[in-house]
Amino acid sequence: MENELQIIVIDDDPADIVLIQRFLDEIEVWEYDLIAHNDATSGIAELAVRHPDVVILDHMLGSDMGLEVIDRIRDVGYAGPLIFLTGRGDEEIAVQAWKAGVDDYIPKRSVSANSLKRSISHAIEKHKLREAIEKQRKKLQETNESLVRKSEEVRTFYHAVSHELKTPLTSAREFMSILLDEIAGPIAEQQRQYLETARESLDQMTYYIDDLLDSTRLETGKLTIDPKPTSLTDVIGHVIRMLKRRADAKGLSLATHVQPELPAVRADRRRITQVVSNLVGNAIKFTAQGDEVNVRAIQDPAAPDYVRVSVEDTGCGIAEEHRERVFDRLYQVDRSESPSQGGLGLGLNICRGIVELHGGEITVDSTEGKGSTFTFTVPVQQVSELVAHQSGEES
């Protein structure tokens, strides 16, 4: 101990105090200053104004129970080390006192210079440790709160950006539609083509803005799904109809091979449509003019609890060293190697996020120069789940 040790003893037996003082005197290495109180009230009053290095508290103080006194001591603001003096073999009290926050206890019968020295050092050290842990915990909590706040700020910001970008986009798109629908007068065929191209570009912008929002939702854990029994046959059919125009424009054929009577899957229809449409859209983008894109769906023979959907293109393929990374956020094919393909590098990352939220997985298989096949799985809607659901509704 560097300085004089400040000790307050609260004990109604003067003999105990004398004993403690004698043992403390025996510890020659310590200079100490001891203040003794014979009752809880005066001891607590002193602790309200003075914070010693350690408090030694008798477990029975006349009519005051030691355990209650502990609470009152903490209430007046003394948070420092506290040692409990217990009666004969009263282990149960010791355990309760421990829970109430004392740092150590000494059974009265075994008080000695050594036990007192050990106990005081122990209590002070332990208390320091406790304070350090508490400080660390508070710091972690603050860091955590600030991260939650920041991520909420980022989310709000992206929502605001999305709103502000879509507002002018809406009027631009609608005025183009007004021209295309010849509300402002007849237009020539070439004017129609140009306007349609411009409107498609605006729609592309809308998709990118939505991707930005989804990506932020994924990052902040706010992307959620609402899975229901869903027909992948319908979803694939819908996506093919949506993207047929784009494929036709490139002279590509879109071929589907869907297993007859494919079981329903448990999926969020809108989100799974987004995955299929993203993969088929990519396949169209990377497949050369005149080739074919194949979309397949089967109940997985190796894992019949899943439906396996694959989208195969005959594009440039993905070099082996990039294959692992295509699902990473912001990953893009090197623009110097493969120019003018565009994209934000968010689509496949969002696909993986959505597939994983469904409990499936997404992989890619590719041969450089020949093409890539993206495959994902979605869990089959279990019949027992449906039955449970229905009987639950009936009861």
Place this chain on the structure above:
Amino acid sequence: MKKILIIEDDQKISMALSVRLKSKGYEVGCAFDGSQGVNLAVKNEPDLIILDISMPAGGGFLAAERLRNLANTANTPIVFITASKEPGLKEKARDLGAFAFLEKPFDARSLLAIIRRALGEPVPAGT
């Protein structure tokens, strides 16, 4: 002639909507914030209201609540439009008794089909 009130703070979107709706033979009124919109609705008693959600002077939801509590607009069909993707908007619109909820940018054909359904007019095939 059926009357449609557009309550939308973006003047360009409002103008585009107004051009299209007038071309389809509707009488169109425009308000540029929620409270102006409610006043105009009470005065003109439109057959349908197109209501933007994010607006100054009380957004679309507040305006809808007020419209629902006024005798002569309580049953007017409301079509919400919004550029916001905040979660829960669609549910809130439904709770306010909206006829439809459309995200911006909207497809004019879908909007027109919705308006015709709300007004009990025949919807042309192919829309």
